[in-house]
Amino acid sequence: MEKHHLRLILNGKSAGRDDVRSAVEAVRSMGHNVSVRVTYEAGDVERLVRDALRDHESERIDTLVSGGGDGTLNEVLDAALHDLPEGEKPPFSFAVLPLGTANDFANHIGLDPADITSCLRFAVRASAKPTDIGEVNGCVFINMATGGFGSQVTSQTDPNLKRVLGGAAYLFTGLQRFSELSACEARIEADDFSWEGSFLALAVGNGRRAGGGIRLCPDAKLDDGFLDLTIVPFPQTGKVIDLLSVLLDSGVDDINGGPIQRKVRNLKIETQQPVQFNLDGEPMNGQSWQIGIRHHQIDLRR
Numbered sequence: 001m002e003k004h005h006l007r008l009i010l011n012g013k014s015a016g017r018d019d020v021r022s023a024v025e026a027v028r029s030m031g032h033n034v035s036v037r038v039t040y041e042a043g044d045v046e047r048l049v050r051d052a053l054r055d056h057e058s059e060r061i062d063t064l065v066s067g068g069g070d071g072t073l074n075e076v077l078d079a080a081l082h083d084l085p086e087g088e089k090p091p092f093s094f095a096v097l098p099l100g101t102a103n104d105f106a107n108h109i110g111l112d113p114a115d116i117t118s119c120l121r122f123a124v125r126a127s128a129k130p131t132d133i134g135e136v137n138g139c140v141f142i143n144m145a146t147g148g149f150g151s152q153v154t155s156q157t158d159p160n161l162k163r164v165l166g167g168a169a170y171l172f173t174g175l176q177r178f179s180e181l182s183a184c185e186a187r188i189e190a191d192d193f194s195w196e197g198s199f200l201a202l203a204v205g206n207g208r209r210a211g212g213g214i215r216l217c218p219d220a221k222l223d224d225g226f227l228d229l230t231i232v233p234f235p236q237t238g239k240v241i242d243l244l245s246v247l248l249d250s251g252v253d254d255i256n257g258g259p260i261q262r263k264v265r266n267l268k269i270e271t272q273q274p275v276q277f278n279l280d281g282e283p284m285n286g287q288s289w290q291i292g293i294r295h296h297q298i299d300l301r302r
């Protein structure tokens with residue numbers, strides 16, 4: 001069996017968890033090398049990724065594991081890809097140890113956040129597969145970029161509520177703030193598609209689910225070289241609440257009349273007012289969005 005050298009960047013929120021310690025012990029006892037670096041606060045991930053890039057030759061690091069939620073994974077990838085010359089891949093593959101609240105991306109690749117030891121074993125057993133990365137105005141995402149309803153919910157969800165309710169917190173906050181939901185006017189131009197109108201939710205997915213399991217891009221694939229654009233138009237007849245409950249219950253599949261769905265490589269979105277976009281849950285504000293895909297930019301153990 002090949003001996004692996006893992007570097008685990010662990011979000012400090014989970015540093016005290018017994019199951020994380022057991023998982024590291026279990027993988028070390030399989031003969032692999034695991035070095036662990038823990039974050040204390042925002043910004044630490046970037047420095048720890050730089051350290052991993054510096055150490056990768058001397059310590060033969062072959063896999064960088066993101067230990068945290070989608071937010072941590074996003075920070076890890078953003079730091080690893082930031083200064084990379086075009087056409088180059090990072091010098092190691094990536095893996096995920098799902099320790100977040102929703103873990104939408106980890107769920108998409110079949111990881112069970114309740115069994116952390118299996119997830120870390122998977123990081124040494126699974127093969128590293130070429131994986132696409134999405135980009136919005138120069139910032140990366142691996143799972144999904146959402147605008148409108150979905151983004152409002154994620155960024156306004158109280159962290160304490162998230163801890164108590166888990167993924168359902170997103171839904172709770174969404175309904176609580178329902179009265180603030182309004183239509184957002186946008187103009188969207190893609191390779192061979194354009195759309196203008198007001199939307200309730202907008203999603204650009206490399207992965208399929210966001211906001212705690214809501215299926216917004218049901219046909220998205222991580223390595224097909226496309227992003228899946230989903231537009232849920234704002235209902236003309238004021239049936240917003242019906243539309244919302246369908247969306248939260250079963251995702252876009254069951255929406256009456258269907259949402260607008262397209263596979264795209266590049267798109268530009270202009271909104272009439274400033275809106276928030278969420279990249280894997282991390283908020284960004286603006287009115288003009290240039291979105292693209294970096295085909296097979298990383299290798300991911302999945």
Ligand SMILES: Nc1ncnc2c1ncn2[C@@H]1O[C@H](COP(=O)(O)OP(=O)(O)OP(=O)(O)O)[C@@H](O)[C@H]1O
Pocket residue numbers: 011012013039040041042043068069070071072073099100101102103104280281
């Ligand atoms: N030691 C720490 N204690 C508390 N927060 C931290 C610590 N280190 C980093 N953070 C913060 O944790 C956040 C990322 O957390 P995490 O990866 O769990 O995202 P999440 O959004 O809760 O996950 P998910 O999207 O899966 O629900 C970042 O905003 C970062 O600033």
